[in-house]
Amino acid sequence: MGVSGAADPDSFFTGMVVMTAPIDPGGLSPEQARALFRGGLRVPTAGWCAGWTQANLIAVPRDHAYDLLLFAQRNPKPCPVLDVTEPGETSASLFSGDLRTDLPGYVVYERGEPVAEVPDVTRHWCDDLVAFLIGCSFTFEDALREAGVPVRHIEQDRNVPMYRTNRRCRPAGSFRGPLVVSMRPVPAGLVADAVRVTSRYPSVHGAPVHVGDPVALGIDDLDRPDFGEPVDVRAGEVPVFWACGVTPQAAVMASRPSLAIGHLPGHMAVTDARDARYVVP
């Protein structure tokens, strides 16, 4: 898969990045990818930096951090916590880059309302902000592809489709909200393989939460995801749903803390941890 800013209407560049040839994003190191994102490249990160773990970001003021950490503990399937910063820190033990600039996109929330979608949150970051890195299902996509399970959004060079569901998370303090899921269409004969492979990654959402009928999750139309982009579901394929690390952002929208900063869905933090760290035997 090549990435070309000009070919992707969702991409943007600043004057700091000039790409003279398509790059192979799967072959980049985390440092290289973060430098591109810091320079202004906006692109979904599925397929980037093969073997390196990607993470969801959610940052809230210290006053809300306990409720959010407890929300994550009570909802480990959508909210597996990989790392938590000290208040005000701009990097994390798993992420040596700058959390304010080195993701390809951010959403800023004030009282639960998304007020900005920006490539840099330096001016929004404050001394009492606690950042959570939450596991991401992109982590097991290399393993899915190695097992012969197609990953359609990578094939189609699109952002993964994500949906709010009718399932409620277990609340914690002020935090509540719906489970958000990502969807990958899987040929019926490979569903068992998809389950088997992803079960081995419990700290990055693990096994699917639902296989089949989207309506049972309250999803009326797969072609209209709440986040990301739709992908083709072909004859003989079953939609398979995994818990998604955008769930904390849906909780922010429902729970309305004074401030929150999340990654732009699908535009993840590329960490310094190897995927292998999160596989169980």
Added chain:
Amino acid sequence: MGVSGAADPDSFFTGMVVMTAPIDPGGLSPEQARALFRGGLRVPTAGWCAGWTQANLIAVPRDHAYDLLLFAQRNPKPCPVLDVTEPGETSASLFSGDLRTDLPGYVVYERGEPVAEVPDVTRHWCDDLVAFLIGCSFTFEDALREAGVPVRHIEQDRNVPMYRTNRRCRPAGSFRGPLVVSMRPVPAGLVADAVRVTSRYPSVHGAPVHVGDPVALGIDDLDRPDFGEPVDVRAGEVPVFWACGVTPQAAVMASRPSLAIGHLPGHMAVTDARDARYVVP
């Protein structure tokens, strides 16, 4: 294994419990065991209530709860969080009994000093206390025995031996302290089985943290555990060490929060959850 209060100098009874015959503690339900403990029976719970998950207890004031929850997140091997109560609650979603009375023993800490070792903490419990239930390695002991791995402290009808180590936990806010481990002697030819079996229980301490030489962990004498009782290590056996849920109590001693309540080591909360819930495929 039979339990007889008279035969065990560590046991005590109140007038509320009269046991007329030895009971089979492995066959009891959680409700039955909790009723005995509520009645005053003080006994280590290894081997009790086969198939039901046991848990470590640590309760701290709400002001310290974030630091403790973050300490657990940063040290998941010794501190796998199974459940967290709302402030002041006396039961938990995994524990329908009364957390103040239904464990066989408690330790009360004031500013990190153990000030009482009691069968009932009703008078110490307060409205802003948050209780954590932490996974316990007793959960995988049935599976060890089914795999043919002996569990010496059950064979010898003793409390499991536990040791402070020279390994530091990753601190979080005010919480810091050493890793505490439990030890089981395993015949050299069964060490691999012990690793394989316990690896399948990652949320109740999982695989061993150390196999062999105790001195490498800073343990000078296996016959003098810091908690629990020594057990026999026989010729041809290797001491195998698992992370232990007494670690938060060692952190309380090092970090000196105003108040904390823990279970008496080895004298666990018998929950309403099945062990099978914590096995990975």
